[in-house]
Amino acid sequence: MAKFARDLIFPLIAVVAAFIVGGILILLVGDNPIVAYRLLLGSALSWPDGIGYTLFHATPLIFTGLAVLVGFRCGLFNIGVEGQLYVAAFATAWVGITLAHRSAWFLVPLCFLAAILAGALWGAIPGVLKAYFGSHEVINTIMLNFIAVALVSYLTQYHYREANDPILQSSPIGWGAHIARLGKFIPGLPERIPLNLAFLLALLCCLLVYLFLWRTKWGYEIRATGSNPSAAEYGGISIRKQIVLAMAVSGALAGMVGINEVMGYRYRYYDGFSDNYGFTGIAVALLGRNHPVGVILAALLFAVLQHGGIYVDGFSEHITKDIVQVLQGIIILFVAAEAFFKWSLGRFGFRRLRA
């Protein structure tokens, strides 16, 4: 735990530094940074709307952050989370529409399964291509993103759209496929806020990913492959299997975004719903140090920015919610520059040198 706390220092510095640089920018644009930040954090952390929406926004980011994390731990860069979550969300809706009249006991587990399997399958494709044909996962996942987005758009437009609906979205899923909003259980939290059971599922997944990677033999094999494939092979581990497995698990985690979106929020498939969740997931995993606990913290931070940004947009004179993009960008830049930081600190003698 002490090691984890030490690992948090650099991300923390990155965040603080980003806020300072962002503050200077706000000043240059002609607004008061303190007012802007108070607006940003105050609105995102107010009860019940702020907190409710922030946690709702954090939900998909936890899933995508975990998805990227699992890939990274196997030495794979899964840029295809975006495509995986689209395919999975559509599959969830498809099951929810096709079997609309079945009871919740039947439909909820089936929809969960649809989300997980569709994501896993879409993730496993580039895994197989890498493991057995040696083509790089970064290229293939990017390509599959395009295919996924176009495919689900097409299906929605021509096969699952309600007649005369001006919005590009599917018909609604059956009542049996709805999962409860947390407002139902928490006094003071209105049910109009879409924070739902998927958030608890996301937290559960953090625990499961931790157990999987660090407490099971499969996780050991995935991490060994990510750490040193030659040594893993020497230890009798099939690298090909690990690549496919890691990509499938990564895709399954990405797919669970569909549960939050379709079963807990819109109750239908809404085309183009993802606010770049898959790509933000990369930043979440990096900022969270590829650790499940770090992913929760990073997802919460990005959710605060995302939700608070809306208010900054509405209530300040010059700056728009683009400031959030700027802050996110600077955070990522600082996290990426960590190696440089360490190096420059070392030059001034802050580091224990390698003997």
Place this chain on the structure above:
Amino acid sequence: MLELRQITKRFGDVLANDQVDIVVKPGTIHAIVGENGAGKSTAMRIAYGFYTADSGQILVDGQVRDIKSPHDAIALGIGMVHQHFMLVEDMTVAENIVLGAEPGTSLSLDLKSAAAQIRQLSEEFKLAVNPNEPVEHLSVGQQQRVELLKALYRHARLLILDEPTAVLTPLEVEEFFTILRRMREQGKTVIIITHKLSEVLAISDEVTVMRDGKVVGRVQTKDTNAAELARMMVGREVLLRVEKPDPKVGSAQLEVRNLSVVANDGTKRVKGISFDVRSGEIVGIAGVEGNGQTELMEALAGLVDLSRMTGETIYAGKNINGVGARRRRELGIAHIPEDRHRRGLLLDFSLAENSILGVHYRPPIAAYAGNIFLDEGAIQRRANEIIKAFDVRPPNAALPARALSGGNQQKLIIGREYHVDPKLLLVSQPTRGVDIGAIEFIHRQLVRLRDDGCAILLISAELEEVTSLSDRLLVIHEGKIAGEVDPKVATMEEIGLLMTRGH
């Protein structure tokens, strides 16, 4: 020429140099010996300006000098060649040499005059390096000479060489020493950092011995011997020769029949090799590195795809062609790989996690719910057993493998492979980059395992090591067995000829 006075350097809690005094006389070859972590490299890096000392003085030609950076060192005529070369592969020799000291004006690069100068230096010291050759076409030995030229081109009068022979084959070492002697004749001063005693005795005029950051001895090479140096380095008596009883040989554990292996680049590296290893004996394979040893070992360990092999491998009477690494381990074949960083260890994983590699998926390590989960208790027990039995230091299973010295990393690997009670042990370069004290220990462990009835196939580039450990010695040359000799009676010349000529 160079004098370090009372140099002290601390890295965090570690005292790397403790009041080190080193005097290097001009026109001599001076060896600095010591085990890994003794502080040799640190002292020399201070002299070269890589580190600054916490206290103490550096004198060059009798004058106190303030060396703050390698730049200052070069200006004073000090050059350093590192263990890992710093060359740009796709640039020519001349381009590499002038890098950072480009001739001509700031706008035009005068490579021609540089090349002429390099050619002249190369002839003066008989280095036989063509300045216009791309570096990637050069052998390791030639690349090292480029590094030497780099220093000479910058008018170095004192050359510091950090473990220069670690990457060289026995023949290249001989050539290299000839070059060093020629440099001494031309008035250069050479400091050579090493832990190989035979080389110290062969090349140096004076020796400084370091241990635990301190200088523990200063001797003239002609007045000392290997046993005395080893004792100073380790701090106790060290047995340099392996003592072993006659082997009690059993039946053939491994039979290799007409085995050929094609490497990843498509070249055939092992060409129809046949031999047996019986239980209770150590069969050594001597050879210049790159003659198929690596591919042979990988093939026997199950790490080569079946499509790249022909011939038969028979283990305990059964054909195991096409049997993968995991199954071979289950059958009792253990493997100590030649490259511990690439193959043998997960450097970022803890010692505990490394100690279970290869057995991580089965009981007692994997347990609960159909053997899915790792049993932390069992892992800790296993790691601590290995650490204790093989004296891995520091004895802390939670440390990452990266934090250990080479010798201790090797002890961890050997401990892990011994822990499964192997019936056949494949071992490559067991003591590469390992301290003398640990070498003695590793050799004794190999003999112990053999006396317990294990069949051992040993590959080593250290001729002394294979001849003293092996019960039978095969010599490999260009992927073929060039001959079998009795290691008790064969001379080094005889083996050397087989290694280089193949007959």
